[in-house]
Amino acid sequence: MAAPGASEREVWPLWEVFVRASRGLSHVHVGSLHAADEEMAVRSARDLYTRRGEGVSVWVVRSSQITTSDPDDRDAWFESPNGKDFRHATYYTASEGVPHL
Amino acid sequence: MSAPLRREAHASSPEALAADVEAGTRADEAVARYALGLGDDALVLAQRLGEWIANAPELEEDMALGNIGLDLLGHARSLLTYAGSAWGRTEDDLAYFRDEPEFRCRQIFELPIGDFGFTIARQLVVSAYFRGLYRQLTGSADPVLAAIASKAVKEVAYHLEHAEGWIRRLGLGTDESHRRMQAGLDAVWPHVEELFSPDPAAVPGVSADLDAVRAEWDGIVPAAIRGAGLRVPEAPAARGGGREGVHDESFGHLLAEMQVLARSHPGATW
Numbered sequence: 001m002a003a004p005g006a007s008e009r010e011v012w013p014l015w016e017v018f019v020r021a022s023r024g025l026s027h028v029h030v031g032s033l034h035a036a037d038e039e040m041a042v043r044s045a046r047d048l049y050t051r052r053g054e055g056v057s058v059w060v061v062r063s064s065q066i067t068t069s070d071p072d073d074r075d076a077w078f079e080s081p082n083g084k085d086f087r088h089a090t091y092y093t094a095s096e097g098v099p100h101l
Numbered sequence: 102m103s104a105p106l107r108r109e110a111h112a113s114s115p116e117a118l119a120a121d122v123e124a125g126t127r128a129d130e131a132v133a134r135y136a137l138g139l140g141d142d143a144l145v146l147a148q149r150l151g152e153w154i155a156n157a158p159e160l161e162e163d164m165a166l167g168n169i170g171l172d173l174l175g176h177a178r179s180l181l182t183y184a185g186s187a188w189g190r191t192e193d194d195l196a197y198f199r200d201e202p203e204f205r206c207r208q209i210f211e212l213p214i215g216d217f218g219f220t221i222a223r224q225l226v227v228s229a230y231f232r233g234l235y236r237q238l239t240g241s242a243d244p245v246l247a248a249i250a251s252k253a254v255k256e257v258a259y260h261l262e263h264a265e266g267w268i269r270r271l272g273l274g275t276d277e278s279h280r281r282m283q284a285g286l287d288a289v290w291p292h293v294e295e296l297f298s299p300d301p302a303a304v305p306g307v308s309a310d311l312d313a314v315r316a317e318w319d320g321i322v323p324a325a326i327r328g329a330g331l332r333v334p335e336a337p338a339a340r341g342g343g344r345e346g347v348h349d350e351s352f353g354h355l356l357a358e359m360q361v362l363a364r365s366h367p368g369a370t371w
Contacts (some may be wrong), residue, residue: 033161039266044161047168061112 014063015041017048019055027059035060115178115192118245122186132243132304133187137195138344139234140180141206144196145352146227147173148359152214165263169224179249179283197363201353206301207343209292211352218278218285221267225325226289228261230296233317237309247305265325272329283331290334295341302344 012034018027030049035041041060050058069077085091118126128136150170157163181192209227214220235257238250271282297315300308323333340347362369 034159035161036270040161040270043263043266044165048161048163051168 012036015060016063016066017041017045018044018059018061019049020057020059021055023056027057030054032063033060080083114172114287115175115182115189117313118179118249119182119192122182126186127334128187128245129243129304130187131302131304132246132307133184135304135308136180136184136246136299138205138207138300140177140184140195141204142210143180144172145204146210147171147177148355149211149214150220153220153231156355158217166220168261169260172253172260176249176253176256179252183245183249193363197360201348201356202346204346204348204352204356206346206348207292207295208294208339208341208347208349209289209343210348211343212289212292213351215285215288216281218271218281218283219288220285221264221271221282222285222289224260225264226293227267227296228257228264229318229321229325230314231257232261232321233314234309236317238312241308242306243304251358261321268325268329268331272326272331279330282329286326287334287336288333290336291339292341293349294338295343299343300344 013036014032015035016032017030019030020027033041033044033048035044038060042058045058045060049055082088147170150173152164153166153170154163157166157349177196181195185191185195209223214224232254235250235254237253239247241247241250268282271278273279297311297318299311302308326333
């Protein structure tokens, strides 16, 4: 099966949906849907992803508007921090006699 | 006073209302007859909207129409539960074990779903009607009806927005979508008049003032149609008579499908 949005016959573009569960939390990606325009997208998102009281706010964004990292580059992009413990505060020991640390 | 009157609890769900009825809440006989008509309107349209599941243009729209149908089913359950309390009958008794002439739905709700344009045209017409109706009923002298209405009014406002969005999209879309949206409006229009014809079961002070509902409707629907570049149809009114038990020929098939399971397996649960 082709990836969503891959077929020419799918005339409605794909949208990514983000829902904020409650005040103070961040919007979290919950899935995607097809819609003809932004109004339909945000309404369908409400129907599809907040049926059981999951959220208080919904964002939608056209999938084509999202720039992503390349999965094939994962090693080069995300393994680099391994062995670089000096990037963590816990790597450092407080010197004796330094106040307020 | 025999019935415990926890009126504010009635709006929360059909189940809560059923529990109150179990505990002794009874609708007044005249109010029950009025509620029966409203319940039948919502029940029958819910059944029609269910026919779109797996048939709408996209999965997302299946869900949207399905959600609207389920909201309406919720209204129907509360209204029929309350109506049935006057006669010792449950919502299921009323939904599954009445025959065609005993149903009191106005005909616009029972018409076949047609194409998507017709369904959207009907949704626009009836959602604007429901919003005005339930807004009026929040002030009803019957506290249970008022409570049911105050929950329903928020939901039908959402249904109206859904229909308005589609009218605009289709009316201002392609030549084909414009043509079919107009055809849908033309087909539904003869049945508008019946919506606002006097309800034979109306109870002064309890039932909605249909003139006020019409005034609100007149402020919404024609503007939505014109705003979508479409023409407000002019058509002679259909014969109507749904509130007297006169129904469209398609209605028997709808009932057969809706009732067959409950009648073949009385008391079935799952």
